[in-house]
Each structure stands twice: as structure tokens, then as C-alpha cells.
Amino acid sequence: MTPAPVEVEPGLYDIPAELYHSDPIPGGSLSSTGARRIADCPARFKYFLDHPEPYKPEFEFGTAAHTVILGNGPELIVVDEQRWDTNETKARVAAIRAAGNVPLKPEARQRIDDMAEALASHAEASDLLTPGSGLAEQSIFWEENGIWRRSRIDWLRPDEIVDYKSARSVHPDYLQKAVNDYGYHQQDDFYRRGAVHLGLIPPTGTFKFIFQEKQPPYLVAVVELDFPARVIGGELNDRAFYAYAKGRETGYWPAYSEGVTYLSLPPWVERKYAEENS
Template identity: 80%
Template sequence: MTAAAEDQVVPGLYDISAELYHQDPIPGGSLSSTGIRRITDCPARFKYLLDHPEPYKPEFEFGTAAHTVILGNGPELVVVDAKRWDTDETKARVAAIRASGNVPLKPEARQRIDDMAEALARHPEASDLLTPGSGIAEQSAFWQDDNGIWHRARFDWLRPDDIVDYKTARSVHPDAVAKAVNEHGYHQQQAWYRRIAVELGLIPPSGAFKFVLQEKQPPYLVTVAELDFPAQVIGAELNDRALYTYAMCLSTGHWPAYSEGTTHISLPPWVERKYAQENS
């Protein structure tokens, strides 16, 4: 896909830059996994962020760099070996690196990412899933549903029979992973990506989706996770509801907030249970 061909997009898999993908090359716009999760949370917030894109956040650079090293595809990583990053000279150099589409890293950050890659290579299942040549990295997919809504996804690692999504995390303890899935909507991301991949014939309907999660601090523990059936069903249903909401908002021009009247708030159930136990 090129800028000149943006008005002739057809459903399929494209090897395009992350920048072009995030700019959304579909005329009239398309929905991403992030977008569908934002609509699920609040249509008004989704519309605001659509009209006012979030500014660049340097804190995302470590994750981007880790993806580049682990998956073998991404922007160039440039080590900036300066004692201080707050001098005018260093700030100008860092800004120039970012402006060219590359990622500046402190030496210790680059070493940490290399150590993470070595730790992941020692994990039997994760290293097997991400074996060079077993899949293709950072591919963008576009698909249009029967209602004319374009869906888009950018796969970390697309294999013939499954999708692998790599994420860095503070903790890969199963309880922490479950919390992250719920908090960040990974179950919706999985359902969104799988549907696009299946509809485009990129994976079979039985194709798996696996998360490879890795801690960002030594010893850089790794967990390979699959969502259970209820989580998959809930993710797909939330996406269907959000698609309906999106279509309604487009047709009416009204993007509702959390509530448009007085909302009655209860304490969390555990607070009520604790109070009842202590005062019974």
C-alpha cells in the first residue's frame, strides 16, 4: 500500500510502516483494536481522541525497541551514550533521532533489551513460537464487514496457523496477567485480530492466538498465555456491541459519554460485605 493508492484499498495483508498504519490509510476511516476498546469504554472519549490524537509518548519507546529486537522488525535503535539527556545538545540529538522515525535508547536500556531477548530465547515455547522464519512480523491487515465498516489490525507475529502477540509487562504472574487482560482489554484485542485474520483467510477458523508476555526487569521472566473460552466469548461479544454502538454513533452524530443523567453510585460489593461482617 502506498500513499498514492490509499483511495484504492482492498481487503488484505499489507507490509506497510507502523506510521502509515496508525495514520489510518482507509478513506473515511477504519476501526482498530484500540478504537473498539475505547468505544466499549466511552464513545465520547473515542470521538475526542479520534479528533485530537494523543501526542507522542517517549515512554512507549522501550516497548517498541523490545518488539524490534524480539521480532526482528521495526525502527532503527540508536544508542545515545550521554551522561545526561537534559542538555540542549543531547535533547536536540534525541529529537532528531525521533524525527527520523528511529528510537533513541540509553546504553543501559539497550543492554536490558538484549538481555530480555536472551532470556526469551531460553524459554522453550516462546522461542519456538517466535523462531525466525516461522512467521512474519509487523504486518497490517484491513477487512471490510457486511455493514461497510473497515477493520484494521497490526499483527506482531503472524504464523500460518496462529497469531502471536508479544507484550512487555511489570509482572507475568498468572494473577497479574489476568488483571492486565481485563484492564487493557486484551480479550477484545484477541477477538478483533482473530476475526480479521480468519475473514481474510490468513489463519484457519481453529487458529490459535497466544500472548508472549515478558517482564522488563531481571530475570526477565516469560509467560506464554492463552485465554480460556469464556474470556474469548466475552471479548467477541464486547466487540459486537461496540460495533453496533459505532454504527449508531456514525448515523446519528451523537457520541454519548458514560451517562447523560444522574448516576447512582454504590460502594464496591466487597466493601458492603466487609461492613456487614464487621457489624453483624
């Protein structure tokens, strides 16, 4: 059951993930994920707002990794059965999920424990997540220019935000593409704005990502985005805030373009054609 909206004052809250994701702000608030969607396509944002994504079991591995790495989250329950497609096991797994916990196969639990061990041996990452140096899974709510916004911070330190992400690879080329594809530069700006606005970190506070591979040897990379990336993320968020306010005011959520769109071929195709026919 979705919790009912409640009166929320701007600030920092230690609340369950389910309550945060249900959006307890009466009338709704904009999250970083929502800002990334609306900056790409307001119509797509509005669709997902009206049709929330269904629960996906594949997200459970990431949730479980966060729980072990950050020391905060749902209970992880190992279901030691070779097959999860029997009626008995399916019922047990469903009951675990219904209780708000995460069912895991033994090999998945072992893999997460091995990831935690590898991260603990990474000097900078383990220092950032030193127990007692920050607060795990904190939700913040704030209002600017008539727009309520919300974020859920993995690890909040007095002078910085730390976000842990499992990844297919931590090679710099892959991470560069991932940051752009998933809008992590927008997330950096969005979270930082909220934390600074609420006085949780100073204006000079930093945002660091900890990326970790999900397969052995579970390599780790600590990443801080450069100034141009943060500027672009901020401008995309400004665009999202404008589109969000306009959409709420008018009820109009445009797609990528209006009317006829004229497209060119990719530049590399034109270059190749010119070279072959010169």
C-alpha cells in the same frame, strides 16, 4: 507529516507502522484499540479520534523491544551520553526521532538485548518466534457490515497469531488483571476475526500472547485465553461495532450514562458494615 489516505483493498500489507497508525482508509477505520475505547465509552473514543494522543517517549522501550525480538522495526540508535537534557543531546535525540528511528540509552539497549536472550532460552516462546515461521509486523485491513477495520499483527503464523508484550510481572494473578484492564480479550477476538475473514488463519486458529518482564531475570509466560474470556471479548467488540456504526450515522457519541446515576457502595463495604453491626 501525516500520510494522505490511499485506496486500500482488503488484505495483508507489509507497511511502516506510521502509515498504519495514520489510518490510510478514506473515511476512517476501526482498530482494536478503538474498539476497546468505544466499548468502554463512545464519548471518550470520539475525543481521542478528534484529539490523537501526542507522541510519548516512554513508548520507545516497547517499540525497541519489539524490533529486537521480532526482527522488524525502526533503527535503534544508542546515544551514549550521561545526560540527555543538554541542548546538544536533545537536538541529537530529536533528529533521531524525526528520522523515524529510536534513540536509546546504553543501559536500555543492554536491557533489551538481555530480554531477547532470556526469551530465546524459553522453549515455547522461542519456538513460536522461530525465524521463518511467521511474518513480523503485518497490517491487515478488512470490511464487514459496512465497517472498515484494521489490525497490526506482531507475528503472523499460518495457523495462529502471536502478540509480544513487555510487562511489569508475568505472575498469573497480575496477567489476569492486565488482560481485563487493557482489554486483551477484545484484542484476541478482534485480530482473530480479521485474520479468519481474510483467510490468513483457519477458523480454528489460535492467538497466543508472549508476556515478558522488563526487569531481571526477564521472566517469560506464554498465554492463551480460555473460552469464556474470548466470548466476553467478542461480545464487547460486537457492542463496539454497533456503537461505532451508530455514532458515524448519527454523530451521537454517548458517555457512560444519561441522566442521574444512582450508585451503591461496593459489595465488600456493605458486607463489612453488616458484619460489624449484626
